[in-house]
Amino acid sequence: QKEVEQNSGPLSVPEGAIASLNCTYSDRGSQSFFWYRQYSGKSPELIMSIYSNGDKEDGRFTAQLNKASQYVSLLIRDSQPSDSATYLCAASKPYNFNKFYFGSGTKLNVKP
Amino acid sequence: NAGVTQTPKFQVLKTGQSMTLQCAQDMNHNSMYWYRQDPGMGLRLIYYSASEGTTDKGEVPNGYNVSRLNKREFSLRLESAAPSQTSVYFCASSKSQGDTQYFGPGTRLTVL
Numbered sequence: 001q002k003e004v005e006q007n008s009g010p011l012s013v014p015e016g017a018i019a020s021l022n023c024t025y026s027d028r029g030s031q032s033f034f035w036y037r038q039y040s041g042k043s044p045e046l047i048m049s050i051y052s053n054g055d056k057e058d059g060r061f062t063a064q065l066n067k068a069s070q071y072v073s074l075l076i077r078d079s080q081p082s083d084s085a086t087y088l089c090a091a092s093k094p095y096n097f098n099k100f101y102f103g104s105g106t107k108l109n110v111k112p
Numbered sequence: 113n114a115g116v117t118q119t120p121k122f123q124v125l126k127t128g129q130s131m132t133l134q135c136a137q138d139m140n141h142n143s144m145y146w147y148r149q150d151p152g153m154g155l156r157l158i159y160y161s162a163s164e165g166t167t168d169k170g171e172v173p174n175g176y177n178v179s180r181l182n183k184r185e186f187s188l189r190l191e192s193a194a195p196s197q198t199s200v201y202f203c204a205s206s207k208s209q210g211d212t213q214y215f216g217p218g219t220r221l222t223v224l
Contacts, residue, residue, distance in 0.1 A: 008152070032210050043202055043215040044155070088154065092210055099170065100213065102147075104154035 003027055004091050006103035015112050019076040021087050023103055026070070029094025030101070033065055035074045036088040038105065044088055048074065079110045114138055116216035118203050124222045125193045133188040133219050135203030143206045144186035145170075145213060146178060148199040155202065161186055162209055193223045 005024045013019045021035075032051050036044035048063040050056045050072065056063045062075040072091070076083055086105040093099040116137045125131055137144065146158040147170075157170030161180040175197060177189045186205075190197060200220050204213040 004154075034212065043218050045215070046212050049212055090155075099157060099160070100155075102155040104152055 002103070003101035004089055004103035006087075006089055006106045008104060009107040010109050011106055012109045012111060013079050015079060015081060015110055017079050017110075019079045019083065019108055019110070021074040021076070021089075021106050021108065023072045023074075023089030024070055025072070025089075025091045025101065027091065027094060027101070028067075028070065030091040031094065032092040033063070033072045034090040034100070035061075035063060035072075036090065037083075038086045038088055040085075047087070076108075079108075081110050081112050084108055084110045116203055116205055116214055118201075118216040118219050120219060121217065122220050124224065125190075126224050127194060129193050130189070130191050131193065132190075133201055133203075133221075134185070135187065135216060136185045137203075137205040137214075137216075138184065139205060139207075139214065140183070141205035141214075142183070142208050143211075144180065145204040145206075146176070146186070146188045147202045147204065148172065148197075149202060149218075150199050158188065158201075193221075195223045197221065198223045 035047040038044045050063040050065045060077045064073045086107045088105045089103040090100045119134045145160040147155040159178040161167045164183045203216040206213045
């Protein structure tokens with residue numbers, strides 16, 4: 001079992017719709033969680049970080065964390081073709097916050 | 113503000129050759145990291161440096177060595193390249209452990 005699991009996709013949504021990306025993690029001690037966006041051939045860039053249970057909103061993006069169920073999700077409202085990318089979920093390792101577990105990413109396609 | 117820079121951008125090596133990948137950050141970050149990214153595997157940590165003067169192994173350190181030259185620079189060395197080391201290599205940095213990691217543009221390495 002991978003430490004962080006993501007559906008590889010592709011997830012296809014029409015422009016203007018809500019895209020929902022999900023991630024589960026296996027280490028109950030993980031404390032910090034991150035969503036990165038990676039365009040093809042480019043480096044990952046941070047979208048959101050979340051540390052506490054509940055929702056965190058930033059513009060069109062909402063991250064949700066449920067530590068009891070060990071999942072993290074990212075909602076993208078009013079999806080745009082420019083949101084088409086691979087989204088990577090990351091969780092910190094407990095007792096060694098320098099080490100992150102990364103999922104293999106979910107590819108999102110937003111169709112005009 | 114350049115952020116995290118990496119050189120070279122592309123490199124082709126023959127099996128057995130050696131090379132050093134360079135990374136520098138200008139954000140006054142304490143922690144630096146080297147990852148490799150392979151299709152379907154996500155990002156895997158090779159080595160990290162929690163602070164100047166320290167380095168530690170990540171998930172996949174075999175075949176690599178690192179040097180934290182100073183607070184700004186963190187290099188990755190392949191002593192005897194193997195085809196299995198064909199990958200995209202990313203350097204990242206963070207203010208301190210557990211904080212958001214910021215990635216460089218990557219080095220695409222092919223070992224023939």
